[in-house]
Amino acid sequence: MRRSPASSPDMRRVAGRLLTLAFVALAAPALAQTPGDPRAVRPTGPVVVTDPNLPAKDFFGRAGSGSPGRADPIGFYSKGCLQGAVELPADGPNWQVMRPSRNRAWGHPETIAFLTRMAQAVPAETGWPGLLVGDISQPRGGPMLTGHASHQLGLDVDLWLTPMPTRRLSREERETMSAVKMVRDDGLDVAPDRWTPAHLSLVRMLAREPAAERVFVNAAIKKELCRSAGPDRSWLGKVRPIWGHDYHLHVRLACPADASDCVAQDGPPRGDGCDASLDWWFTDEALHPKPSKPRPPLKLADLPAACRAVLTR
Numbered sequence: 001m002r003r004s005p006a007s008s009p010d011m012r013r014v015a016g017r018l019l020t021l022a023f024v025a026l027a028a029p030a031l032a033q034t035p036g037d038p039r040a041v042r043p044t045g046p047v048v049v050t051d052p053n054l055p056a057k058d059f060f061g062r063a064g065s066g067s068p069g070r071a072d073p074i075g076f077y078s079k080g081c082l083q084g085a086v087e088l089p090a091d092g093p094n095w096q097v098m099r100p101s102r103n104r105a106w107g108h109p110e111t112i113a114f115l116t117r118m119a120q121a122v123p124a125e126t127g128w129p130g131l132l133v134g135d136i137s138q139p140r141g142g143p144m145l146t147g148h149a150s151h152q153l154g155l156d157v158d159l160w161l162t163p164m165p166t167r168r169l170s171r172e173e174r175e176t177m178s179a180v181k182m183v184r185d186d187g188l189d190v191a192p193d194r195w196t197p198a199h200l201s202l203v204r205m206l207a208r209e210p211a212a213e214r215v216f217v218n219a220a221i222k223k224e225l226c227r228s229a230g231p232d233r234s235w236l237g238k239v240r241p242i243w244g245h246d247y248h249l250h251v252r253l254a255c256p257a258d259a260s261d262c263v264a265q266d267g268p269p270r271g272d273g274c275d276a277s278l279d280w281w282f283t284d285e286a287l288h289p290k291p292s293k294p295r296p297p298l299k300l301a302d303l304p305a306a307c308r309a310v311l312t313r
Contacts, residue, residue, distance in 0.1 A: 032098075032134050032158060032248045034146075036175035040101035047140075047311045055297040059311055060142030064103070067140050067313045071109050073153035073255065074141075074306050076263040079298065081307035082141030082154040086112050094119035094130030096164055098174050104135040104144070107154035110256050111136060114211055115157060125205045126198040129166050132179070134158030134248055140310050143298050153262065155253040159206075161199060162247075183220040183246035187287050190224045200228055206251050207235040213265055216242040216250040219281030226274035236272035241281045243289075261306065 043064035060081065071084035085106040090097045095115065097105045107115075119131045137154040138144060150156050162179045169177065182199065184191050203225060207215045217225070219241035229236055242250070255262035269277075280286055300308065 032160065032179050034099075036099040036101035038101065038171045038175045042103050046313055049300065049308055049312055052301040052308065053299050055143070056300040056303055056307075057143040057145050057297055059300055060138050060140055061145035063138060063140040063142075063311060065139050066106060067310045069313065071256075073108055073155055073259050073262040074310065075153065075261070075304045077150040077153055077156060077252065077265065079302065080141060080152045080263070080304060081310045082106070082108060082137055082152070083306075083310045084109075085137065085139055085141065085154050087139070088112050088115060088133065088136065091168060092116060092119060092130075094122055094164070095133050096130070096169055096174065097133050098160065098177070099134065100171070100174055102135065104138055104151070105133065106139045106141075107136040107157065108253075108256065110211065111154055111157060111253055114209070114251075114253060118206060118209070121205060122202070126163075126201045128163035128198060128202075130164035132160035132162055132164050134160055142303065142307065142311075150252070155255070155262075157251050157253075158248045159202075159251065160248045161202075163198070179247035181246050183218050187218075187220060188282060189220050195221075195224060197228075200225060203239060203249065204229070204235055206249075207238045211253050212238060212251055213254040214250075214252040214268065215239045216245055216252070218242070218244065218246040219278065219286070220246070221249075222273065222278060222281075226272065226278070229272075233272045233274075236274065237268050237270070239273065240268065241273075241278065243286075261304070 043062050047059050047062050049059060066085035067083050069083045073082050074080050086109050088097060088105040088107065090100055115133065122128050122130055135148065135151055136157045137151050141152045141154050143152060160179045161182050180194055182190055182195050203215060206212055215238055217239055222239055222241045225236060225239060255264045
Protein backbone atom coordinates (compact mmCIF):
# COMPACT_ATOMS: atom_id res chain seq x y z
CA MET A 1 0.00 0.00 0.00
CA ARG A 2 1.43 3.32 -1.02
CA ARG A 3 2.11 6.01 1.51
CA SER A 4 1.25 9.66 1.19
CA PRO A 5 3.99 12.27 0.89
CA ALA A 6 5.40 13.67 4.10
CA SER A 7 3.17 16.76 3.76
CA SER A 8 -0.09 14.86 4.29
CA PRO A 9 -3.05 17.00 5.40
CA ASP A 10 -2.93 16.26 9.12
CA MET A 11 -2.74 20.02 9.82
CA ARG A 12 -0.20 19.53 12.52
CA ARG A 13 3.19 20.62 11.20
CA VAL A 14 4.15 24.27 10.90
CA ALA A 15 4.54 24.14 7.11
CA GLY A 16 1.25 22.35 6.82
CA ARG A 17 -0.42 24.97 8.97
CA LEU A 18 0.40 27.74 6.55
CA LEU A 19 -0.93 25.77 3.61
CA THR A 20 -4.07 24.68 5.36
CA LEU A 21 -5.15 28.18 6.34
CA ALA A 22 -6.76 28.15 2.89
CA PHE A 23 -8.77 25.14 4.04
CA VAL A 24 -10.71 27.14 6.61
CA ALA A 25 -13.41 28.14 4.16
CA LEU A 26 -13.90 24.50 3.14
CA ALA A 27 -14.03 23.25 6.72
CA ALA A 28 -16.31 26.00 7.97
CA PRO A 29 -17.87 25.21 11.35
CA ALA A 30 -21.34 25.91 9.96
CA LEU A 31 -21.15 23.09 7.38
CA ALA A 32 -22.96 20.55 9.55
CA GLN A 33 -25.53 23.24 10.26
CA THR A 34 -26.27 24.14 6.65
CA PRO A 35 -29.86 23.09 6.01
CA GLY A 36 -30.65 20.64 3.24
CA ASP A 37 -33.72 20.58 1.01
CA PRO A 38 -36.53 18.17 1.99
CA ARG A 39 -37.91 18.42 -1.56
CA ALA A 40 -34.65 17.57 -3.32
CA VAL A 41 -34.75 14.91 -6.03
CA ARG A 42 -31.70 12.67 -6.34
CA PRO A 43 -29.84 12.41 -9.62
CA THR A 44 -29.67 8.89 -11.05
CA GLY A 45 -27.16 6.66 -12.80
CA PRO A 46 -23.66 7.28 -14.15
CA VAL A 47 -22.34 10.60 -15.44
CA VAL A 48 -21.40 11.65 -18.94
CA VAL A 49 -17.86 13.02 -18.89
CA THR A 50 -17.25 15.91 -21.22
CA ASP A 51 -14.16 18.06 -20.66
CA PRO A 52 -11.73 16.54 -18.08
CA ASN A 53 -10.42 20.04 -17.42
CA LEU A 54 -13.72 21.04 -15.82
CA PRO A 55 -14.01 20.90 -12.00
CA ALA A 56 -14.27 17.28 -10.85
CA LYS A 57 -16.95 18.22 -8.32
CA ASP A 58 -19.33 19.07 -11.16
CA PHE A 59 -19.16 15.46 -12.36
CA PHE A 60 -19.07 13.61 -9.04
CA GLY A 61 -21.79 15.82 -7.59
CA ARG A 62 -24.16 14.62 -10.32
CA ALA A 63 -23.67 10.88 -9.71
CA GLY A 64 -26.84 9.49 -8.16
CA SER A 65 -25.79 5.94 -7.30
CA GLY A 66 -22.70 3.87 -6.66
CA SER A 67 -20.64 2.37 -9.47
CA PRO A 68 -20.49 -1.38 -10.12
CA GLY A 69 -17.41 -3.39 -9.30
CA ARG A 70 -15.40 -4.42 -6.28
CA ALA A 71 -15.20 -1.78 -3.55
CA ASP A 72 -12.03 0.18 -4.21
CA PRO A 73 -10.97 3.58 -2.81
CA ILE A 74 -8.75 5.15 -5.46
CA GLY A 75 -6.25 7.89 -4.63
CA PHE A 76 -5.91 9.99 -1.48
CA TYR A 77 -8.57 11.19 0.95
CA SER A 78 -8.59 14.65 -0.63
CA LYS A 79 -7.81 13.60 -4.23
CA GLY A 80 -9.59 10.46 -5.33
CA CYS A 81 -12.84 8.57 -5.79
CA LEU A 82 -14.65 5.39 -4.74
CA GLN A 83 -15.73 2.40 -6.78
CA GLY A 84 -18.39 0.05 -5.43
CA ALA A 85 -19.73 2.32 -2.69
CA VAL A 86 -22.49 1.15 -0.33
CA GLU A 87 -25.19 3.46 1.04
CA LEU A 88 -25.82 3.59 4.78
CA PRO A 89 -29.57 3.13 5.37
CA ALA A 90 -31.23 6.32 6.54
CA ASP A 91 -32.45 4.58 9.70
CA GLY A 92 -30.82 1.95 11.85
CA PRO A 93 -31.37 0.62 15.36
CA ASN A 94 -28.92 3.18 16.75
CA TRP A 95 -28.40 5.77 14.03
CA GLN A 96 -30.19 8.28 11.84
CA VAL A 97 -28.73 9.94 8.75
CA MET A 98 -28.88 13.74 8.68
CA ARG A 99 -29.18 16.03 5.66
CA PRO A 100 -30.31 13.17 3.37
CA SER A 101 -30.90 15.53 0.44
CA ARG A 102 -27.14 15.83 0.09
CA ASN A 103 -26.93 12.14 -0.90
CA ARG A 104 -23.65 11.78 0.99
CA ALA A 105 -24.33 8.65 3.04
CA TRP A 106 -22.22 6.43 0.75
CA GLY A 107 -19.02 4.75 1.86
CA HIS A 108 -16.66 1.85 1.49
CA PRO A 109 -18.26 -1.33 2.91
CA GLU A 110 -15.73 -1.30 5.76
CA THR A 111 -16.86 2.23 6.67
CA ILE A 112 -20.50 1.18 6.72
CA ALA A 113 -19.65 -1.85 8.86
CA PHE A 114 -17.60 0.35 11.20
CA LEU A 115 -20.47 2.80 11.59
CA THR A 116 -23.10 0.17 12.32
CA ARG A 117 -20.80 -1.50 14.86
CA MET A 118 -19.99 1.77 16.60
CA ALA A 119 -23.65 2.82 16.66
CA GLN A 120 -24.59 -0.44 18.34
CA ALA A 121 -21.96 0.19 21.03
CA VAL A 122 -23.00 3.80 21.69
CA PRO A 123 -25.84 3.20 24.19
CA ALA A 124 -23.68 1.10 26.51
CA GLU A 125 -20.63 3.33 26.07
CA THR A 126 -22.24 6.76 26.34
CA GLY A 127 -25.84 6.38 27.44
CA TRP A 128 -27.01 7.97 24.19
CA PRO A 129 -29.71 6.19 22.15
CA GLY A 130 -27.44 6.34 19.11
CA LEU A 131 -25.63 8.48 16.56
CA LEU A 132 -26.67 11.23 14.17
CA VAL A 133 -24.59 10.61 11.05
CA GLY A 134 -23.48 13.49 8.86
CA ASP A 135 -21.58 13.36 5.57
CA ILE A 136 -19.68 10.25 4.53
CA SER A 137 -19.13 10.45 0.77
CA GLN A 138 -20.94 10.93 -2.50
CA PRO A 139 -22.13 7.82 -4.40
CA ARG A 140 -18.89 7.64 -6.36
CA GLY A 141 -16.73 9.61 -3.97
CA GLY A 142 -14.70 12.40 -5.46
CA PRO A 143 -14.72 16.13 -4.73
CA MET A 144 -17.99 17.48 -3.34
CA LEU A 145 -19.98 20.38 -4.68
CA THR A 146 -19.80 22.11 -1.29
CA GLY A 147 -17.92 21.81 1.95
CA HIS A 148 -15.27 19.17 2.26
CA ALA A 149 -11.76 18.92 0.91
CA SER A 150 -11.63 15.25 1.93
CA HIS A 151 -14.45 12.67 2.16
CA GLN A 152 -13.51 11.53 -1.38
CA LEU A 153 -12.76 7.82 -0.73
CA GLY A 154 -15.72 6.80 1.41
CA LEU A 155 -13.38 6.42 4.38
CA ASP A 156 -14.24 9.69 6.16
CA VAL A 157 -17.40 10.20 8.20
CA ASP A 158 -18.84 13.08 10.20
CA LEU A 159 -20.71 12.27 13.41
CA TRP A 160 -22.76 14.92 15.17
CA LEU A 161 -21.89 15.74 18.77
CA THR A 162 -25.64 15.83 19.45
CA PRO A 163 -27.14 12.55 20.71
CA MET A 164 -29.69 10.79 18.54
CA PRO A 165 -33.18 11.37 20.01
CA THR A 166 -35.30 8.45 21.15
CA ARG A 167 -37.77 9.04 18.31
CA ARG A 168 -37.38 8.99 14.54
CA LEU A 169 -36.83 12.45 13.11
CA SER A 170 -38.98 13.57 10.19
CA ARG A 171 -37.43 14.34 6.81
CA GLU A 172 -37.96 18.03 7.48
CA GLU A 173 -36.19 17.79 10.86
CA ARG A 174 -33.25 15.92 9.37
CA GLU A 175 -32.77 18.67 6.82
CA THR A 176 -33.19 21.66 9.12
CA MET A 177 -32.36 20.62 12.70
CA SER A 178 -29.22 22.19 14.12
CA ALA A 179 -26.48 20.38 15.98
CA VAL A 180 -25.30 21.73 19.33
CA LYS A 181 -22.06 23.69 19.44
CA MET A 182 -19.68 22.26 22.02
CA VAL A 183 -17.12 25.09 22.07
CA ARG A 184 -17.25 28.51 23.70
CA ASP A 185 -17.71 31.46 21.38
CA ASP A 186 -14.12 32.61 22.02
CA GLY A 187 -12.82 29.21 20.85
CA LEU A 188 -10.58 28.77 23.87
CA ASP A 189 -12.38 25.92 25.62
CA VAL A 190 -15.43 23.70 25.54
CA ALA A 191 -18.77 25.02 26.73
CA PRO A 192 -19.09 23.48 30.22
CA ASP A 193 -22.89 23.49 30.10
CA ARG A 194 -22.89 21.38 26.91
CA TRP A 195 -19.82 19.16 26.94
CA THR A 196 -20.40 15.99 28.97
CA PRO A 197 -18.51 12.84 30.00
CA ALA A 198 -20.53 11.02 27.30
CA HIS A 199 -18.73 13.06 24.65
CA LEU A 200 -15.38 11.95 26.07
CA SER A 201 -16.57 8.34 26.03
CA LEU A 202 -17.65 8.64 22.39
CA VAL A 203 -14.34 10.08 21.16
CA ARG A 204 -12.33 7.57 23.18
CA MET A 205 -14.36 4.63 21.85
CA LEU A 206 -13.84 5.74 18.25
CA ALA A 207 -10.13 6.48 18.64
CA ARG A 208 -9.46 3.10 20.23
CA GLU A 209 -10.73 1.31 17.12
CA PRO A 210 -7.78 -0.15 15.14
CA ALA A 211 -9.41 0.85 11.84
CA ALA A 212 -9.58 4.53 12.87
CA GLU A 213 -6.66 6.45 11.38
CA ARG A 214 -7.67 9.84 12.81
CA VAL A 215 -10.43 11.48 14.82
CA PHE A 216 -10.55 15.19 13.99
CA VAL A 217 -12.02 17.56 16.59
CA ASN A 218 -11.93 21.24 17.41
CA ALA A 219 -8.77 22.26 19.29
CA ALA A 220 -10.84 23.25 22.34
CA ILE A 221 -12.26 19.73 22.43
CA LYS A 222 -8.77 18.28 22.15
CA LYS A 223 -7.72 20.45 25.09
CA GLU A 224 -10.59 19.10 27.18
CA LEU A 225 -9.77 15.52 26.20
CA CYS A 226 -6.18 16.09 27.31
CA ARG A 227 -7.44 17.27 30.71
CA SER A 228 -9.97 14.50 31.31
CA ALA A 229 -8.56 11.44 29.51
CA GLY A 230 -7.39 9.73 32.68
CA PRO A 231 -4.40 7.38 33.03
CA ASP A 232 -4.92 5.54 29.71
CA ARG A 233 -3.81 8.07 27.12
CA SER A 234 -2.83 5.63 24.39
CA TRP A 235 -5.76 6.67 22.16
CA LEU A 236 -5.21 10.43 22.38
CA GLY A 237 -2.54 10.56 19.69
CA LYS A 238 -5.10 9.74 17.00
CA VAL A 239 -7.29 12.67 18.04
CA ARG A 240 -6.07 15.67 16.05
CA PRO A 241 -7.14 19.33 16.25
CA ILE A 242 -8.67 20.97 13.20
CA TRP A 243 -10.60 24.14 12.41
CA GLY A 244 -14.37 24.07 12.84
CA HIS A 245 -15.59 20.70 14.10
CA ASP A 246 -17.26 22.22 17.14
CA TYR A 247 -20.66 20.74 16.22
CA HIS A 248 -19.40 17.38 14.94
CA LEU A 249 -16.33 15.16 14.84
CA HIS A 250 -14.71 13.55 11.81
CA VAL A 251 -13.50 9.95 11.83
CA ARG A 252 -11.03 8.86 9.15
CA LEU A 253 -10.51 5.16 8.55
CA ALA A 254 -7.27 3.66 7.31
CA CYS A 255 -6.97 2.31 3.77
CA PRO A 256 -8.41 -1.24 3.69
CA ALA A 257 -5.79 -3.98 3.58
CA ASP A 258 -6.74 -5.05 0.03
CA ALA A 259 -7.00 -1.51 -1.40
CA SER A 260 -3.85 -1.26 -3.49
CA ASP A 261 -5.01 1.97 -5.15
CA CYS A 262 -5.64 3.76 -1.85
CA VAL A 263 -2.90 6.19 -0.81
CA ALA A 264 -2.42 5.88 2.94
CA GLN A 265 -1.91 8.82 5.26
CA ASP A 266 1.24 9.04 7.34
CA GLY A 267 0.80 7.86 10.92
CA PRO A 268 0.12 10.48 13.60
CA PRO A 269 3.08 11.94 15.52
CA ARG A 270 4.24 10.09 18.60
CA GLY A 271 2.78 11.03 21.93
CA ASP A 272 -0.67 12.10 23.02
CA GLY A 273 -0.70 15.45 21.21
CA CYS A 274 -1.22 17.34 24.46
CA ASP A 275 2.17 19.06 24.36
CA ALA A 276 3.24 22.49 23.13
CA SER A 277 2.05 21.65 19.61
CA LEU A 278 -1.53 22.11 20.85
CA ASP A 279 -0.79 25.64 22.07
CA TRP A 280 -0.55 27.02 18.52
CA TRP A 281 -4.25 26.39 17.97
CA PHE A 282 -5.03 29.03 20.59
CA THR A 283 -2.90 31.76 19.04
CA ASP A 284 -4.38 34.64 17.08
CA GLU A 285 -2.98 33.13 13.87
CA ALA A 286 -5.08 30.00 14.33
CA LEU A 287 -8.16 31.49 15.97
CA HIS A 288 -8.44 34.39 13.53
CA PRO A 289 -6.71 33.32 10.30
CA LYS A 290 -6.26 35.96 7.65
CA PRO A 291 -8.32 35.49 4.51
CA SER A 292 -6.43 33.74 1.77
CA LYS A 293 -7.05 33.16 -1.89
CA PRO A 294 -9.12 30.00 -2.39
CA ARG A 295 -7.40 27.17 -4.18
CA PRO A 296 -8.80 26.40 -7.61
CA PRO A 297 -11.10 23.36 -7.60
CA LEU A 298 -9.63 20.01 -8.56
CA LYS A 299 -10.17 19.18 -12.21
CA LEU A 300 -11.20 15.70 -13.26
CA ALA A 301 -7.82 15.46 -14.98
CA ASP A 302 -6.14 16.02 -11.58
CA LEU A 303 -7.61 12.80 -10.15
CA PRO A 304 -6.29 9.27 -10.75
CA ALA A 305 -7.14 8.13 -14.28
CA ALA A 306 -9.30 5.29 -12.94
CA CYS A 307 -11.73 7.83 -11.48
CA ARG A 308 -13.06 8.65 -14.93
CA ALA A 309 -14.16 5.03 -15.37
CA VAL A 310 -15.77 5.10 -11.91
CA LEU A 311 -17.93 8.01 -13.08
CA THR A 312 -19.09 6.54 -16.37
CA ARG A 313 -19.92 2.90 -15.52
